[in-house]
Amino acid sequence: MTDSNRRTNSGADVIELGRFQIDLGIRALHQGGQIVPLGSRAFEILAVLASAAGRIVTKSELMDAVWPKTVVDECNIHVQLSALRKALGADRGLIVTIPGRGYHLNQRPRAIRGAVADSRASLKPGLAVRDMELTGRDTAVGEIRTLLQTAHLLTLVGAGGIGKTSLAKEIARRVADGFSGTVCFVELATVSTHDAVLLKIAEACALRSPDAAIEITQFAAALSSKKMLLVLDNAEHVIDAVAWIVDGLIAACEHLRVLVTSREPLRIMGETIYKVEPLDVPTPGSTEDEILGCSAVRLFLLRANTLQRSRDVVGANVHLVGEVCRRLDGLPLAIELAASRVEALGLQQVHRYLNDRFSLLTGGYRTALPRHQTLRATFDWSFSLLNPASQLLFGRLAVFSGGFNFEAMCGVVCDENYAVADAISCINDLVAKSLVNVEFDGPVSLYRLSESTRAYALEKLLAEGEQKLIAVRHASYLSRCWHPQSTGRPSDPSGREADLNEWLENARSAFDWAFSAQGDVQVGVGLAASLAEVLLETGLIDECCMRAERAINSLNELRPASIDTRAEMRLLATLASALPYAGGHVSRPVEHRATIKARQSA
Template sequence: MSDQSGNVLSFGPFELSIRNRLLTRGSSVVPLGARAMDLLIILVEQANKVVSRRTLIERVWGERGVDQVSLRVHISALRKALAHGDPGRRYIANVPGRGYSFIVPISSSSVQAPEPNQASKSWLPVRLTRMVGRKEIVGTISTKLTSQRFVTIVGPGGIGKTTVAVAVAHELRASFDGQVRFIDLSSLGDPSLIAPAVATLFGLPVQTDDVMPALIKRLRASPALLVLDGCEHLIDGAAALAEELCCQVPTLHLLGTSREAMRVEGECVHELTALACPPEDQEISALRALDYPAVQLLVDRVRAVHGHFDLADTDAPLAAAICRRLDGIALAIELAAGRIDVYGFSKTASLLDERLNLSWAGRRTAMPRHQTLNATLEWSYDLLEETERLVLRRLSVFAGGFTFEAAVAVVADETVDEARASDCIWELRSKSMITADGQESRLRLLDTTRAFASRRLAETDELNLFRRRHALYFSDLFKQGASMDVSGWPRTLRVEIGNLRTALTWAFCGGGDAQIGVDLAAASASTWMGMAQLTECREWMAKAVSRLDGMNSGTRQEMVIQSALASCTMFTGGMTEESYASWDKTRGLAERLDDVEHQLVSLLVLWAHQIRLPRYAEAVLLAESCGQLAERIVDRGAIAMANYMRGISYHHTGRILQAESCLERSLHCDDETARQALIKRFGYDRKTDALMILSNVVWLRGSPDHARRLTEMSLAEARQLDQAVPLCVALAGASFDAYLLDPDAGETTARANELVDHAAKYGVESYQGFGMCVQALGRGRRGETEIAAELLYAGLEKLSAASYGVFNAIMLAEFARCLAVSGRAGQAMAVFEGAKINLDDEHQIHAPELLRIRGELALANKEGLSACREYFLRAIELSERQGSLAWTLRAATSLAMAERSDARREAARELLRTTYVKFRGGADTFDLRLAARVLDGSYWRDDVIRAVP
């Protein structure tokens, strides 16, 4: 038989042709009068719903009307005709005070309701041929249902409650000898129709208004499983029926699905969670993505419409993103899969980001409320009370999670007071419209629910009002956080990043409030910095600066915004004129406002500008200015900062002993509170940097093992902070120091790779460039000179764009040495000369090593022994003046290997021997191993270049 669209329906033993106005039973026509036929068609078209007497009268008799006595007469005639053809079954129920309802299931198939003796049959929807990610849950619920008898599967619409319930029913069908019944309550329009509908399922004739006694008696005859699907819209009636049946029939097992629990005796609630999605990872492979059920379902459904399909590695991050965007909701993923066949992964993902489409159609065979996301959400929304709908709409202004306190503060007003708002929020939680956010005491709307509620809010005049309330709430919250104790800050505010982003977006848009945006930008600056969201922080601070007006000018608020903008610009774009100007302005504001903290930080960053260019004389002057300010205010943190700046300055200018003293004082006398405040507000840690530079200092001073320990301490401090820039600093120092200690070790490559990945992730271009240079040197040592050259110059370009010129000379000189090793002496000299290295500048840390490398290149290019000897001797003399034992060892080794006459060779070896014995530990470094071989005569130089690191 066809369905209603074909105008032929079947119920019980009857078939009704609406088009032909013909009721048949088998081959016999059932005689009906015109009015009775009209009534039957109206009731069948709205089966399981209550049709009022007035509606029946208006549709059958029209404007002329009729009294209710005539209506009862024709209803009675219709009942008799149906009873004559099917004695013992009740087709039309009278709902007192409301009207009539057709209560027998209507089907387009030839299967009829089973009679009591048909124990081998059951009425169940078809089980999905492939159910993804729910096997374990089906087993868990089956076990619960067997032992506890009454289980309700609770969860938001579209999450897969019906699918799981059907699977459980099929799983247990044999256990109940086929006595398994399934009823979709969404088709029923009144609680009073539930019991008759269930009775019909079990083959009972419905002849009275109270079928419960007969139903209980029938169910006691043998164990059975009853599945009540979609209880939420008749929750009170379903709960009453379930509780009575559970109490009266010990052999009955009940499985319900609902947006909310029934809250009755004996019920065991199983909250169905979303399908697990992959974490955010742009490098995720297809194989790893397919470990997650959400992606498995997506791929499975794409295959269903596309035939043969395999997820490619290039599409895996997009597939994972689509699943996360849809919160792992099974129905939403199925609907998206249909669009992937048309648009592909990239376009589908962008469509979801632009507008979460709730109207995409799904399987035609699905229940109407499951055919689109909008239908699912409409179904849930229509079941809410009006105040609950209003609260849900207002909650859509939140992004991501929110606390209960935040929700009440934003949505409560004169229309809905705080007490009522609180009640509504908890009711929405119990009805699965609000979910737990996975974090303690936080709630959230699923993205699909939020999109639906947001569109409903846009249809009202409250949208802008509640976005404003939302932005004001978080402006106050972040102002409190900005003044909060450092230890309590990160955990409290990091989780609100989604709400912060949403509030700023609204404030700076055309219909927003720029002043709220400026307030919120200033209040949140330290949060952005603390989370290492440097690129985004720069964008928001730039927007705030563009909207500053006369009221904000010269204020602490402007200073905070300018300093955050300057910090982010410096870390992401390098030491540019733009960032220098911002910091210079910040320093002026800080001096006028007598804000010592910002004065110190401004001096620190302006000093760092000069270090990187490099302009060491100016850097030393700024370090001394910081020292004078620190001594004036007698602050331990400020004194530690001044010593840190002095120590770094002295290190870069080759004053190693002074650098060591200042850095040790900085570390030993630092104030932890001041240090943490600097990290919190500006995302920079002087301790990490001081440890790393001190590591290089003690290596130069002849203690490689101690240098390694300091490197590990620096890395440990940076990792513990979980910040972008400190870890960049630590990894930069660790990778280059590892190259100096043992260039061929795997540790060198690993640290350089980690630096490049970490810096790229957070957009810290300068440190990414530094890491690329270290990678290039490693490749150059392995003879991969072409790849190394490309990588090196790409890295140097990033450093140049960031005005970071400190390491240009040593990087290019070392690369030139690698080229010479590979037999490209002429090209090596061209690179060295092209770098325009000033070998007469003795006031820099790498000066001795640059002289030594120049001497090695002189040998490679056959400039003569006297020429290379002069470079080596100059390197030794300068390194001894610096106090750099490491540079002295390298130059002495090169000289001992280069000399040809016995007298000069012996003198060079004696110098090397006296240098070698001064080292404290570290015999396993490349330099010391090579020196030992030269001293014991086991190494004779045929090619000096190839041996020396």
């Protein structure tokens, strides 16, 4: 049946036939508010007969309408008619065979609007006709729409609050305009069991069932003839149930397209994954125009400027806005929460309190999901869906301030109670659940936590009481990656060259921890020697001197016997080599330390 003849002459999309309603829009047969399971070909035959309004329909007409452009044996009609009569049950006599001529209905069907179609008109619960305007998603919307033309199952995957639901709603609205089928939007955030998911979908698709024990097969039969876009929103906490249901549905329903939003893919055959990226943020050193061109900044200004008095405050501080958006990783939810704080705190304070972002980023929209009320709640939601081994790994990964590869991860997180096999399965889990980002440098994967994710993970590491243990391992691992004799770059224990920038970023934070009040100077000396040497090699002279001096100063706090003399000598030598390029003065720490050493050896 083509789109043009899907409706009756009167334009109605529902036909009443005795105690049945034939919904030509969602292509379902209803009786007493219940779906009558019917295959797609059988439904087409009924629809053709009903649309003919009592006229006799010949076999060849039926063949053309039901199997267009296909040569099929006549007996197919008999098979489908028999299935149709079976579905009509006691009313099987509604279809009359006129030998040698064709078929007709013995009751005049009545074209109506409403009835079952009422439910069709409201087939988008949770999908407001109008919603907030999306910022910076034109390309994504275009790409997703293109993918949906061929993909039967498309999953929008990404971190919490990144904008998956917002995108899916926009897609659903746009597809609904001019779509000849039905768009059905199902919000799953509030359900938690397989049956509840199935029931929620059934209700949303107007396939109501009096009890929760609806079967997938029944369901698939009801949807099999329909052209429909089924949007399943917020699926990660019921991912198994959704995977099984969707698997069953797409296998049975030729015209069905399913769009899922989830922090984790369904991992079933036929799934196309679309990774939702953060909004774009300015790089350090961007011009004002470049900053204002970034979608994250536009969203921040849009939300902050809705608060009257903040307009001027924000307007004069574009660079600061850029920095706030960058430190919030372009995450729309975090940006909205931060912007809403500008009116009371001012941009400066918002920027300053990013170090305590979980206290700052609260007070979401009153009407938002509970997990969108605060930034912490959105992470809590993801964290609660991890198994204990993945939770442990997640906390331990907080020690990496820069990117890290698999080898570095194992070097830091594995021990006699946490095997490499655990690390493999758990990093896979964390990547899948959008808590850890992964990039590929050729065959090597590089993992990274966003700043907000790391801040949250750090809380978990502290709560486990493991911060010192893991920080010591991190510092030691980084030291082992640098071989003083070699000129060049740090390399993994396996000999593969490490990414210099990532090594430096990690080493700087390990150094800062080691020489902080909670740190461990003894562990830090070795790392400080390595870091100073790499900084000297790289030509970062001032930083080399500054860190070497700080480390040498701290040595005075230690008992002489506990000092790693070799590391100390390396530090002094590196500082001595760097100083001439930093202005040529002999620094106080070196002089001071030299005096102490002289005294000790006297």
